[in-house]
Amino acid sequence: QQQVKQSPQSLIVQKGGISIINCAYENTAFDYFPWYQQFPGKGPALLIAIRPDVSEKKEGRFTISFNKSAKQFSLHIMDSQPGDSATYFCAASIGSARQLTFGSGTQLTVLP
C-alpha cells in the first residue's frame, strides 16, 4: 500500500522556469510533510517542511502548498536553476521525529 503518491516521475524545466512536484497522501493522521533534495552520491537533505495548520510555507525560491481537504501537497521551485537539478522526495509522518513515509521521487533536470 503506497501511502504517499508522488508525480511526475521526471521533470525537465528551462532555467528560470517554475518546477512543480505533487504529492498525495492517504493517512489522515500524518501531521508533518517534509521535502527532501538528493544529489547523486549523497543522502537526502531536508529542504523544507510544513504542518497542516498552514496552507503555504515559503523559504527562498522553494514553496510548499498544502491542501488538507484534498490530502495533497506540492513543492514549487521558482526561478529554477541548473543547480536545482536533483531528485526530490516528498514524505509524511506523524510528528517531525517519527518514521517517514516517502513518495517515489521526482528527478528534476533544469536546462541551462
Place this chain on the structure above:
Amino acid sequence: DVKVTQSSRYLVKRTGEKVFLECVQDMDHENMFWYRQDPGLGLRLIYFSYDVKMKEKGDIPEGYSVSREKKERFSLILESASTNQTSMYLCASSSPQQGVGFGPGTRLTVT
C-alpha cells in the same frame, strides 16, 4: 545540522555472507532509522529504534535485523545476503527540533 556517518560508502559481498552496516550519529538523538532506496520505489523503512536496545520493524524487515547497544550507534545486519538486497542503504536520526537527517548512504552490491 544532523551529522550521521555510515561506515562504508561502497560494499561488495557474496551471496550468503553476513553483512554489517554501521551507522553513527553525533547529535544525541534518541531516534534512528534504516531505509533502503531503490529506483522508482523511493525510500522504504526497514527498521527503526526510539531508544537503546529497542527496535521496531518497518515496512520491509524481512531478511534484516538491527542492533542498538549504544545511543549513538545503530547497526543493520543482513544475516545471509541475497542478490535482491543489492541496494542503497540510508541511515537516519531525528529529533523533534531538527527533523530527520540522513547519512551519505552505503551502496551494497551482492554478487
